[in-house]
Amino acid sequence: MSLNGGLVWALTQAVGPAHVLTDGDLSAFEVDWRKRWFGKALAVVRPGSTAEVAAVVQACKAHGTCLVPQGGNTGLVGASGPDASGTQVVLSLGRMNRVRGIDAANLTMTVDAGCVLQAVQEAAAAQGLLFPLSLAAEGSCTIGGNLATNAGGTQVLRFGNARELCLGLEVVTADGDVWDGLSGLRKDNTGYDLRDLFIGSEGTLGIITGATLKLYPQPAAVTTALAAVPSMGSAVGLLQLAQARLGPGLTGFEVMGEFALGLVRKHFPQLPQPLPPAPWTVLLEQSDCESAEHATALFEALLEAALERGLITDAAVAASTQQSNNLWHLRESIPLAQSLEGLNIKHDISVPVSKIPAFVAATDAALERAFPGVRLVDFGHLGDGNLHYNVQAPMGQAAADFLRDCEKAVNAIVYDAVCAQGGSISAEHGIGMLKRDELVKRKSPVALQMMRAIKQALDPAGRLNPGRVLQTD
């Protein structure tokens, strides 16, 4: 029996032969959905319980084999698939998709890591409660992956990232021990914050197998408005005004550049755009615990005040849920419209909200100087200081050529500008393999040294998701 044969036999013992995949088309587990990384797994293992995850980790430990934990495999940075060596085991959490329980009076729910985000939202909604994490991949990403990458999305302004929505974790350690940290407590000061260390560590420190999540009462009404703003400075001014007027009722504040909305007009002409083109368009969302009428009245008063102050030039308040959905649909169509326009160089950056206008002005100008005619697809979560500041080839230049020839230089300009404003090169997508080398250049050496010490402390053999986040030695 070969060495791999021994491991496969042990994995089969751990999870049953039906759940150890070594043959056939495994590309759903081996290739990321954007098809940037083509890996080859030694085996794909699909445990059905936390105990089985622990058994898989122990088997891999005994054979000195590395593990790549995987949820919905919807990540954007190459953190959830195997490398091309054929020596790594993919541990897919997809079969662990049970809602373990909902505690309505405590406003918590406990779920398996493999639950699809949308299923988590729906289980909460079935009890009249809200799990607010929301992002484009919610129909296929898993809550374990959301936590492993500290996912962001559209509701961060009010509810925080995945990190802020999690009270407790269950984790299988590199040694195959189970840490039951599934606490439903809002206050617990008994030692170091292990929970937040695993959240955002992209499967490199332990394998999240379950989580206790925060829930909220469902709002009585959710409504949206669209506002045309003359400049990014005005957009920031509108944000301040909206935060003061609506307080925590302001649950969304998305900005869309004119070129980005123009791509939606071009590729999806059937989508209504209620406002005429403006340099920037803002989508505001308000969640109200009283009524739709109350929300609309607050919105109208806010937008009137913004008009008076010259912060906006035009606005439209959605008159129905259908109209609200249409406004969100506009925003959500930008990524698809830009794909239809051609490949582009994507960024997921954040700077302090107050620095966004200066960042955009300086970076737009620097890119235009370096690449005359370059087209900028700017949009994102302005309320969180997070822009998807994407760069498209000048009209007429082949997108693939532009990517091949210019990506490095474009990234250098963008990341230099981000760092000059005290920003982050990965606001919500993580590091994975994609930004690992950039991280070494951009992160403080003191921080990197502490990160390496922590990796060494919790996974000394380096068997968990090697080469992600940190370079393998």
Next chain:
Amino acid sequence: MSLNGGLVWALTQAVGPAHVLTDGDLSAFEVDWRKRWFGKALAVVRPGSTAEVAAVVQACKAHGTCLVPQGGNTGLVGASGPDASGTQVVLSLGRMNRVRGIDAANLTMTVDAGCVLQAVQEAAAAQGLLFPLSLAAEGSCTIGGNLATNAGGTQVLRFGNARELCLGLEVVTADGDVWDGLSGLRKDNTGYDLRDLFIGSEGTLGIITGATLKLYPQPAAVTTALAAVPSMGSAVGLLQLAQARLGPGLTGFEVMGEFALGLVRKHFPQLPQPLPPAPWTVLLEQSDCESAEHATALFEALLEAALERGLITDAAVAASTQQSNNLWHLRESIPLAQSLEGLNIKHDISVPVSKIPAFVAATDAALERAFPGVRLVDFGHLGDGNLHYNVQAPMGQAAADFLRDCEKAVNAIVYDAVCAQGGSISAEHGIGMLKRDELVKRKSPVALQMMRAIKQALDPAGRLNPGRVLQTD
């Protein structure tokens, strides 16, 4: 020159002779304010800058000397003073009390760790903004201490603990390096969450020297109400109703047992108590971004609905800021009233909110069986599942005798009940020396092992606040 003499000389070089205290009455730095731990420092060092903190740590490293970081020295668990050996240096951050900057458009402020909490609140208020962390010691505790202990307080229900209010940290490591993690970003997924590892680590992993904090718009109105409830189950029902009706406008939900409010009546008869005695009394606070009238109308509708459902038997809405302050003053007088009544055995526990009624019923009964006539001073932050479940000697029994003879048995009953409900033995005060041994008994061995590995990774020589949180080997 003695070994200590060499160190003191080096410390003098680092911070100037005026800021190295070795003589005279140093009890303000050596004894905790509740006078439970009487320590003796080798020296008290008061650096004036982050660079000086780093120089102090390097000097102590060179001499193999342990350091005890100290803020306002208001902690409750023996984490901020030296032991009695006379070999530990107290590093007091009190001179580092500068507000480094406020970024109103980003809703952040950056401060030195030694800023007193109240000064932080006031600096925010001066810009029309709110820093919501609020607790009894706010006039003398420091923000660095608040972060090192992940302080809670009265606004956690809406705004979270100190952890949730911090975006970035500056930390001096055990090696005397400075980590500049002073980010004002709401989204930053570039590697492991070092920030949250230091928050709540009680100075055992590094020394917090600065922080970037989240601010909020000031609400237009803050108002309070008092409600008499027949049972703890009704109090939890009222909380659910209030959360659904007021949403994030509900910023405080404190519960007070009849015996606790009775002590206030007895020792502070001049304080008005607007409601007749009831088994439990709840203090609700609402922060409104519209107006006082709007807040009052919402409160009245809520309390009417609660009356109709039998959740409350009586209620009073404060008609002025003065009346609101009076209601808070009632709540805040409980700790002093119980001190005047005599020593008692204090707890700072949390359980899921839904489990509070069962916890209180079972624990009250178990204590009464073990100690007939025992008096329970129950009050706390019900909205967070956090009770200060304090135990007073039966009437007529000397408090000191009761403490001496019964504390261990009382704690065993309380902590067994807490753990049976999935709770925490330290909700907001931390571990320090006080609960270190209890932690070993109550925390999962897997968690303890990870905590020890992290301590070893970041402070291998064990020089930072030794013997706190974790036993020194």
